[in-house]
Each structure stands twice: as structure tokens, then as C-alpha cells.
Amino acid sequence: xxxxxGLPNTIPGISGALLVEWARRADAGPFSTLAVxxxxxxxxxxxxxxxxxxxxxxxxxxLATNIAIGPLRGAAMxxxxxxxxxxxxxxxxxxxxxxGARRDDYDAAxxxxxxxxxxxxxxxxxxxxxxxxxxxxPARPPVPLLVGGSSGAAxxxxxRYADGYAHGGGPxxxxxxxxxxxxAAWRDLERPGEPxxxxxxxxxxxDPDRGCDYLRDYYAFTGPFAEKIAAGNLTSARAVKxxxxxxxxxxxxxxxxxxxxxxxxxxxxxxxxxx
Amino acid sequence: MRVTVVGAGxxxxxLAILLKKAxxxxxxxxxxxxxxxxxxxxxxxxSEETLGALRxxxxxxxxxxxxxxxxxxxxxxxxxxRVLRSTGHTFSAIRRTHLLDILQRRARALGxxxxxxxxxxxxxxxxxxxxxxxxxxxxxxxxxxxxxxxxQGCKYVxxxxxxxxxAFTFIFARTEFGLFQVHAYPFDENASTFIVxxxxxxxxxxxxxxxxxxxxxxxxxxxxxxxxxxxxLMSNKSVWLDFPLVxxxxxxxxxxxxxxxxxxxxxxxxxxxxxxxxxDAIALANGFTRHPSDVEQALVDYELERQPVVERFQQxxxxxxxxxxxxxxxxxxxxxxxxxxxxxxxxxxxxxxxxQRDPHLTRVLDSWFAGAAEPGSVAAPPMFAPLPLGGxxxxxxxxxxxxxxxxRAGAGLVLTGLVAVSPDGRTTPDCPVSDAWTPDVGEVHAAxxxxxxxxxxxxxxxxxxxSGVDVPLRDGWxxxxxxxxxxxxxxxxxxxxxxxxMDRVRADFVxxxxxxxxxxxxxxxxxxxDGYLLASFLSPLSNRRGDGYGADRTRFPLSVVDAVRAVWPxxxxxxxxxxxxxxARGGLTVExxxxxxxxxxxxxxxxxxxRAGHSTAGSRPEYRRGYLTTLSDRIRNEAGVPTLVGGYLxxxxxxxxxxxxxxxxxxxFDPPPTPLEAL
Numbered sequence: 001x002x003x004x005x006g007l008p009n010t011i012p013g014i015s016g017a018l019l020v021e022w023a024r025r026a027d028a029g030p031f032s033t034l035a036v037x038x039x040x041x042x043x044x045x046x047x048x049x050x051x052x053x054x055x056x057x058x059x060x061x062x063l064a065t066n067i068a069i070g071p072l073r074g075a076a077m078x079x080x081x082x083x084x085x086x087x088x089x090x091x092x093x094x095x096x097x098x099x100g101a102r103r104d105d106y107d108a109a110x111x112x113x114x115x116x117x118x119x120x121x122x123x124x125x126x127x128x129x130x131x132x133x134x135x136x137x138p139a140r141p142p143v144p145l146l147v148g149g150s151s152g153a154a155x156x157x158x159x160r161y162a163d164g165y166a167h168g169g170g171p172x173x174x175x176x177x178x179x180x181x182x183x184a185a186w187r188d189l190e191r192p193g194e195p196x197x198x199x200x201x202x203x204x205x206x207d208p209d210r211g212c213d214y215l216r217d218y219y220a221f222t223g224p225f226a227e228k229i230a231a232g233n234l235t236s237a238r239a240v241k242x243x244x245x246x247x248x249x250x251x252x253x254x255x256x257x258x259x260x261x262x263x264x265x266x267x268x269x270x271x272x273x274x275x
Numbered sequence: 276m277r278v279t280v281v282g283a284g285x286x287x288x289x290l291a292i293l294l295k296k297a298x299x300x301x302x303x304x305x306x307x308x309x310x311x312x313x314x315x316x317x318x319x320x321x322s323e324e325t326l327g328a329l330r331x332x333x334x335x336x337x338x339x340x341x342x343x344x345x346x347x348x349x350x351x352x353x354x355x356x357r358v359l360r361s362t363g364h365t366f367s368a369i370r371r372t373h374l375l376d377i378l379q380r381r382a383r384a385l386g387x388x389x390x391x392x393x394x395x396x397x398x399x400x401x402x403x404x405x406x407x408x409x410x411x412x413x414x415x416x417x418x419x420x421x422x423x424x425x426x427q428g429c430k431y432v433x434x435x436x437x438x439x440x441x442a443f444t445f446i447f448a449r450t451e452f453g454l455f456q457v458h459a460y461p462f463d464e465n466a467s468t469f470i471v472x473x474x475x476x477x478x479x480x481x482x483x484x485x486x487x488x489x490x491x492x493x494x495x496x497x498x499x500x501x502x503x504x505x506x507x508l509m510s511n512k513s514v515w516l517d518f519p520l521v522x523x524x525x526x527x528x529x530x531x532x533x534x535x536x537x538x539x540x541x542x543x544x545x546x547x548x549x550x551x552x553x554x555d556a557i558a559l560a561n562g563f564t565r566h567p568s569d570v571e572q573a574l575v576d577y578e579l580e581r582q583p584v585v586e587r588f589q590q591x592x593x594x595x596x597x598x599x600x601x602x603x604x605x606x607x608x609x610x611x612x613x614x615x616x617x618x619x620x621x622x623x624x625x626x627x628x629x630x631q632r633d634p635h636l637t638r639v640l641d642s643w644f645a646g647a648a649e650p651g652s653v654a655a656p657p658m659f660a661p662l663p664l665g666g667x668x669x670x671x672x673x674x675x676x677x678x679x680x681x682x683r684a685g686a687g688l689v690l691t692g693l694v695a696v697s698p699d700g701r702t703t704p705d706c707p708v709s710d711a712w713t714p715d716v717g718e719v720h721a722a723x724x725x726x727x728x729x730x731x732x733x734x735x736x737x738x739x740x741x742s743g744v745d746v747p748l749r750d751g752w753x754x755x756x757x758x759x760x761x762x763x764x765x766x767x768x769x770x771x772x773x774x775x776x777m778d779r780v781r782a783d784f785v786x787x788x789x790x791x792x793x794x795x796x797x798x799x800x801x802x803x804x805d806g807y808l809l810a811s812f813l814s815p816l817s818n819r820r821g822d823g824y825g826a827d828r829t830r831f832p833l834s835v836v837d838a839v840r841a842v843w844p845x846x847x848x849x850x851x852x853x854x855x856x857x858x859a860r861g862g863l864t865v866e867x868x869x870x871x872x873x874x875x876x877x878x879x880x881x882x883x884x885x886r887a888g889h890s891t892a893g894s895r896p897e898y899r900r901g902y903l904t905t906l907s908d909r910i911r912n913e914a915g916v917p918t919l920v921g922g923y924l925x926x927x928x929x930x931x932x933x934x935x936x937x938x939x940x941x942x943x944f945d946p947p948p949t950p951l952e953a954l
Contacts, residue, residue: 118893125764129746152858152896160745160763160892173583181898184923187945188888188896189743190692194947223419224525227575 001248003274004033004062005267006200006258009050011214012043014262016053019045022267023054026061029271033062033094035200035256038069040105042218048081055089063093066198066256067148067166069100071119072109075126080136082127087138096166096198097123098148102221117153124161146198150178155185164196164253170232172246175199179251199252201234201243204260205269208235211260233260237273244274276301276563276570277401281414283307283389285319285371286535286552287407288378292333293560295385298567304388306398308408311379311391316371317435317469317511318345318462320443320546323365325554332557339377343369345461349442352614353502355606359614363632366443368462374549403570404531405559407552410519412537420533421524426517428542428596430483431472432491434513438506440467445617446502447602453477454603455498458544469508470543471495472599478515488514518542518596522589526582527574534559539585541592544599545621551588555581591621597905604912608937611636611643616936622901626657626931644935657935658927658942662687664917665881666846667797669725672934673944674919679715682722688798688941689719690727692742696783699752700732700808703742709787716795728791729852731802732780734811735762735769745892755780757811757818757825763892771820777831780808781838788839792847799843800850803832803875804886810854813871814890816862829871833878840879850882850919851875855906858888858895865909872914882940884919885910901929908938919943 005026008014026034034054036047051063063085070078086093099116100106106113127145147158148166158165165182167175179197186195204211212230219226234240240257247255257274259266278294280287283305291303321329321344330337344367352359382389396413398404406414415422439461446457454477458470478484483491488510496508521540526533535552558580562573598620605613614636618624630637638651645654654660662669674688675681681689695701695708709730719726738751745763755776756769772780784801791799803809809832811817818828836851843849853875855868863871872883885907888894896902903922911918921943924930930942 121892122764125746128744129740130765133749152898153893155898156888156894156896159743177899180900180923183947184898184900184902185896187921187923188898191743224527227571228579231572231575231579 001244001252002032002254003030003244004035004064004254004256005029005031005270006256007034007036007050007054008259008262009047010037010039010042010044010218011259011262012217014045018262018264019050020053020057021264022262023061024057025264025267025271027058029267030275031061031271033064033254033256034058035064035066035096035258036068037258038065038067038072038100039102039218040069040072041102041108048085051085051093052088055085055092058089058092061092063089064146064256065094065096066200067096067098067146069105070097070123071099071111071116072105075123075130076134076136078123079127079131079134082143083131083136083138083140086140086143091141094144094146095127096146096148098154098166098168104221117151117157120147121157121161124157128161144196146196155181156189158182159185159189159191159195162195164198166198167200169200169202169229172243172250175247175252176250196253197251198254198256199247200256200258201240201247202229202232202260203234203240203257203266203270205235205237205266206263207261208233211235214260237269240270240273276403278303278403278405279398279401280305280405280407281395281398282406282408282412282537283311283375283379283391284407284409284535284552285374285378285549286556287405288375288382289333289336289553290405290407290534290556290559291382291387292336292378292385293556294563295382295387296333297560297564299386302388304390304401305382306393306395307389307391308394309391311389312372316433317466318368318460319371319374319549320366320368320460321550322547325550326367328554328557332560333381336377336381339381340369340374341367343373343377343463345369345463347442347461350618351440351442351444352610352617353444353446354610354613355447357610359610360442361614361618361629361633361636364443366460368460368468370462370466373463402530405534406531406537407534408537410521410536410540412533414531415523415533415537418528418531420526420528422521423523424519424521427520427593428518428544429472429474429600430478430515430517431470431543432495432513432515433511434469434471434492434495435509435511436467436469436503436506437465437509438467438503439464446499447606448498449606450477450481450498452480454606456599456602457499457502460546466509471499472544474600474603477603483515488512491515520589520593526578530570530574532559532574532577538581539589541585541588542596544595545588545592545623547588547592551585554584591623594905595621601909601913604909605937608912609643611640612935612937615640616938619932619936625928626935627928640935656927656931658930660934662940664940665848667725667848669941670723672930672941674727674941675944679718679722682719682724686724686944688725688727690729690798690800693729693731693733693802694787696730696732696780696787699737699755700734700780700783701737702733702739704748706733709783709790714794714796720795725797725848726795727798727800727848727850728794728796729800729802730784730787730791731852732783732808734806734808735760735766735817736806738767755808757831758820760817760819762806772831777824777834781835784835785838785842788843792842792844796847798848798850798882799839800852800884801836801839801880802852804852804854804884805889806854806891809835810890813854814857814863816857816859816891829874833874836875836878836880848881849879850884851880852884852886854886854888854890855910856887857890858897859891859893862890862894865906868906869910869914872910872916876914876916881917882919883910883914883916885939898923900925901933904933904938907933908936911937911939917941921945
């Protein structure tokens, strides 16, 4: 299992300088991937913009949206952003997509939330097919696609169009149960081989309370569920190691650990823990 | 901390005890609407694991509870005049009123303020308010918990009897109205719980919907007269009920927390309601041990610990409730198979762990399944029992997709991937076409397996780039379907087939079947699934035709089956891969699928390969391990057709369990590769 790190693009107040330094250090560290989250109505940096900045100062590390809320963008514009980041990074990009869970993002984008599942399917079909020969460049080899979500329809969509599954977080056991569903869907659609499986977790070492407060705020739209997400914040080296082992045992291919405090010391600490 | 618990059932009282014990400074009040000695229900069951938790949580009540237990280890199944006994299980039960009495005394001794006869609609401010007031919780209505409550399973009525059973006893009684079943177990040295259950249709046919409490008791007493063996059936406000399946998205709102049945219910047929409720109380009390001064954190801990456990029980309970809803269809199973099917109904017991509990039962089962002349003689596990099918015999119950490698890996039947009847019936450009493809049946046969060919026409799912990926080729070919509706985004609109298209496709199927016969295939599997051409006629979502092929959606597919059957050798197996439910609104239901399977069998199909979903790209499959097994069970037992089922079966234990329980005849076995294979 590879371990990646999140870029703190959704932590309010993040400066460009810190974001770029974070990317540089991640590139120098043991991390396989730098991943970003996506949210429209929040004090956060747009994911493709953040990854473009990261692409400019890194050479090795993979870049990923995990996930970006596809339907907030038109299919062609989404494709343009994806091939752009892939070109800027020299083919290091993985595009993870989902429908997201926030009503306000859809309202602000002026997109009908009720048809978000169908819209995402159409985007995936576009990225997999129409894009090629559309004239939208730069021309790139196919960008690896991940799909997130927990409904049966989401798993079917993942198996129909994507290369793998992006899990939304939780204890290893929850990941394991989602992984079984992803594999079942993969076989159901008669895809050869196995889906690539990505997991994620949240980390704070130096100031756990601040990290938990951020999670409560970021996930406030989920109501009481936000407290459970905050309770899952990994705040010690031991907790991170247990979590990493647990995900590896459940067959995770790539685990992204997201910072909940934008503190470079946390990055260095995490680099030591997962090295 | 000031704590108000509403409801003096087992969970509310137990929580009060544990909180007060942890910190005597807590002011704990329990409010109960009924009198202290009001009785509802009869006995409650516990499992062995629960007892460990009770011992660790409060030893003195554990001692008192276990001292008054009725304990037993057998399950009796009374079925078609026989009694089958399975042993090695562990049960214990206690009279509900006695349990409450123990808990009330302990709570009082610890200084809990117990108030009975208090109608609670609003609660005075407290640091923590606990809604332990049952499935119909009043307190729950005041908060925002995302509550759903819906009826689950059969009609049931909860009696007691002075007959003391010596096993957990299931009784199945066939009547002129339909099947009735009993769940009975002892709970002390004088009495047993005796729950009678039946489907709503049978219940109405028997006139129970119009009977008084006394008359329905008399009806049940008469029906189970011989089982009761001269003993009485006793009512305790025993009326027929629907079991309410209660779920809550959130178990706490502010400082109000749900406990036990108020938070969740699990169908009584897995006997876990009280167990789950008391475990809730332990988890909640532990939350306050970890976070003594932070109510919110304690409640979050409680939810995080309990919700996953409860979800698993609710899944198992749902499977169990559904089993008892359709058990009337299993009345032709041999007694030993009926018993195994019953014991494995909720997915919590498999062939392997039943073998640990009751090795003699599985020995007899395996021997019966293998068709041994001497009952109980040693036999291989069920997956290795040969299966006679059509005029052929499959050497075991394992089916794999592939070639000679799959046969050498032990499969009894090896299926090819899709072979198209014609070039326009291909999925991808690489998809083999019947007349331009040379199969190697000889190698499969040499490895001891039967060879099966999956023959089909991809219809509107044709001309895609990769297997399973519904992205159209840029330079595809014209597609055919029942109606001119595209399958997935950007896909080509298929041509609505006319009579001449149908004649041509039918002739292609026939010619391909003749080639398959000449090539030596033992099994021909016609593809009527997954939104492919023949399936597109069956589903109302893809067949919008106004002609006779729309009025009778089976007309064209069955005409193909007839034409193929006519040329396919009678002694060889004709199988059909069939979508038995569309898993989409307005689409085929399982009942439709059962009808289609029956029609196929009448037209000479020997085996139905059960598939579901994908009639449209927007179907909503319900993925989990073995997610097609229940559908296969229904097709096999309600349509009376042998079935093959996949659905992510990855262990031999799953295969043994599925085939021995009569849920399918063959399993598509799909173990993941493991590094161990390289050793």
C-alpha cells in the first residue's frame, strides 16, 4: 500500500506560500501522492488551481483530486482542467470524482442537485470517450479515474467507467466493507482485473483540538455526523500506524492522510511516521 | 451529572445502574409510564457473548440474572411430522418481569430515583436525557434523529405457555389457509415464550384479522394442539402485530440520546432485541467513563461504537425476517436441507461454523447431499457433490469463467465469456463471433470439466471500447434493440427491431447453437441478461413497443429459446442467463423474474443463471458479498428451476452453504488471487 498526503487546500486562510512549501516538502518526503478535497462554498482553494501550483514545484509525487465534485463543472471544462493539470505535472495526475454531499455547493453553482448522479455518469462517459477527438487539449494519455460514493448506483458507476474507487473515510473495517462492494461491482460489470482502491484519513499532531475544530466546521453541514468525523481524527503516531496497518490489511492500494492543521511540523512528523 | 432516563425497560434500568455505579454523585432518575409490575411479553433470550459483557459491566446483577436463567443448547425444528434437533448452540433466557425486578432492585439499592406511573411528554432540564422508551418512543419525536419506522416481516402474536420446551423450537404447521410457524423457547422452569407467525395473506385467509383476542388464542391453541401436548396457551394482551423496523440516522440530538428499541430494532426472529439494548447501555456508560465531563464526546463515542454493530444485526435480522416471509415456498425441501436452510437464514451461521457447533448435523447433511445410500455416511462437502443436469453430470458445484486453466483449477463447469451470434452482436471489437472462433473444448474435457458457451447478442450495449465500460466506439456498428433507446450517455440509438431483424437474429442464434453443438460444448448459455438484446425485450424499461412483442415481452426471447432448443441436442444442457429484477423504478420485479424463469423452464431451459440490474445504466444494484444469493433462492424455490449464481462468492464455505441450503445448484466461484498461491 502506498501512503499519500493531503494538500491543505480546504483549511481556511491557507496562504499560497504555505501551500507551495507544503507541496515541495511532500515531494521530498516518503509520500506517493498529494491529494486535494473540493468544496465551493467555503474558504478553500479550488482543487485544480491548488494542484497546478503544486505541479510547478514538484517533480515526483503523484497529484490527485480525492475527490472533486464533478457535476459542479461542465464536462468539457472539467476535462480541460484535468488534462491541464496532467500536462503541467508531466502525467502525474489522477482524477477522483464524486457527487459530493453539499446542497449549498450545487445552489451556488446553479446546478440541479437532483440529477447529480446522472450528471456524473455523463461526465465520466465524456472523459472516457468524447474528450478524445474533441479538440480539447493538450492531448494526453488517459488520466486514471477514481469514483467515490456509497450507494449501489455509485459503485456501479465506478465499475462502469473508472479505474478504481475512492472511499470517503472511516475506520479500516468500514473501508473493508466498501472495498468488498467495489470488487463485487467490478466483477458484476465484467471488468478484468481488480479496481484500484483508495482510502483516506485525517491527521493532526501538534494541535489536535484545532484540527478537530476544523473538521467540525468543514463537516458542519452533516449535522451531528461532524462530531464523529472529528472523533476519527488521528492525533498520535500510534493511531496513524494502526490506521495505516488496518487499511493495508483491508486491501487498500493508496491511503491519503489529510492534515487538519496547516502546520509544516505536522507534515514532517507524518513523514517520519509513515517512512 | 443530572440524568433523566425515560423508560424503565432493561436498557434504561441497566444504564441507570451503570452510571450510578460509575459515579454515585450522578443524580439519576428513571421515569416509567407503567406500574413497576406491569408485564409485557414473556421471556427474553441472551447469547453467550452478551453474558460476558454483562459480567464485566455489573457482576452482582450478572449473578442474579444467570442464576435464574433457563439454558439450553439445542434447536428443534418440527417440520412435516419430523423433529430435527441441532445441538451445540448456546442460549439462555429469563422471564422479562424477573429481569426487570432484578434491575429495579439493584437500581434502587444504588440510589437511582425510580418513578412509575409517570406519563412523560416533556422532560425537565438535565445534563443528559435518555430516551429508552421503546420502538414507539414518544421522546424521540421531540428531537431530530432522522427516524424511520416501517413494518418488517410477517404478522405475529406473542403468547406464553406452561409447556417448558427443552430447546429453541421452531414449529411449521401447514393449514388450508397457508403456513404458520412458531418460535418457542423456555424462559424459566415453568413457562415458555410461544410466538406464532404467518404471512399477512394467510392471516387474512384464516380470518384472524377479524377475530377477537380470545378467538385468535383459541385458533392458535387448536392449530398447535399436539405440539402443546395438553398445555395451555396464555395471552398477555397478545394481539397480532407487525414488527416495526426502527432506524435512526443520528442517535443523539443535543443532550438527548436514544437507547435500545428507541434507537433501533432487530426482528425478533434472531432474538437480539434485549441483548442489543443492554449492550447499548454498557457502551453509553463507557462513553461517560472516557469523557466524564463532556456529554457530546461521550454520545459520539457511543454512536461510533454501537452503530456498526447494530447495522450488522439489522442486516441479519432483515434476512431472517424475509426468510420467514417466504418459508412457505420451502415446504418441498427434504427435512435435513430445510433445517440447514433455516439455520443459515440470516448469514450468521455458515456450513463451516455449523460444522464446529454441530458436526453430526453437517455430516448427515453432506451425506444426504452427496446422495449416499447409507444416511450419515462420510461424504465430501456439498460443493463436491456431482450435479446431474439435463443429460450431463457436472462433477462439482463450482463454475468458473475461462478456459482449460479454470478446468485444471478444479471447476466442474467452465463457461466462456460472451460469444456473439453475429458481428453486430459484439460488445467490443475483440468479442469473439460464433462463426469465426475456434474453441478448445477438448482441453476442458481433458481436465474433467464440462464446457459451456455463453451465447448472446449485445444489442444496445454493443460497440463499446472495453469490456464492461459503456463508452461507445467512435466507429462502431449499427445497434439493435427492442426499442430505439440508447443505453448509456453518448451511446448510439439502436434500431427498433422489425420482423426481419428478428428472423435474422433468431437464425443467427440457431446457427451458432449448431456450431456450439458440433464443437462439443456440453452447456449452451443463452444471454437474456444485463440489458443485452434478448433482455431488452423482457424489461419494460427497454421494451416500449406497441406491437405484439411489447404486449408480450417474452414473445421474441422465447421464440429464440424454442428455435435453439430444437437444434440443441436434447441430452445437453440449455441454460439461460437471466435478469430477474431490474433494480430500477418501473422495471422488472423479482415476481416478474420468477415468472420469466418459469416460462424458460417450460420452454426447455435446464438451468437459470441468476443476474440482476443493468437493464438500464441507471439501475441501483445492492452490492455486498453474495448479493445475488437470495434472488437465486427465490428463483430456484418459487419457479422450481435449477440455478447458477455468482454475486462475489469468494470462499468455499460460501459455496458449501449456498448449495447445501438449496439456494442455488451451482456457484460462480471467484476467489481473489493471493500471494499464498506462489508458495
